[in-house]
Amino acid sequence: MDNWQDITDDRLVRPIHPGEVIADILNDLDINTGHFADILGVSNQTINEIINGQSSITVDIAIRLGKALGNGTRLWLNLQQKVNLWDALQSHKE
Template identity: 25%
Template structure:
């Protein structure tokens, strides 16, 4: 995995800007399609919650892509954050 100085797009931003908005879906419609709790969908969209393996499976089923797509997006953002956060101590 190649990491750059530029912050990668977050999984929540990707969910909203590349899936929900182009498809004309609301968070409420995603809740209905996925069976995920409303709070979880909202927190994902606001980048207040990370994509987990079970959520990746659900999103992949809803959007017709692979769970790895969602997990890799989350992993890239997590690694970038760790590598670009000043070390304490």
């Protein structure tokens, strides 16, 4: 298998923003954004901005998500990093 950057370089569409994954999880768990924001200890606005792809997953949010959902910090940081790398590569292609 090629290395991770080669896979990202050849990708034609932007990777899924971690906010979309969070939205799917909340939908599956039937939890609204306000309740989830309370669980994480952040504002509802913060969660909505992440879900809408307007904000990135920070290290702090990744830690909170990993603890709340039991899936660890790295998952969220890796998802965000793929988006960030793809966006940067696209801006350099122009």
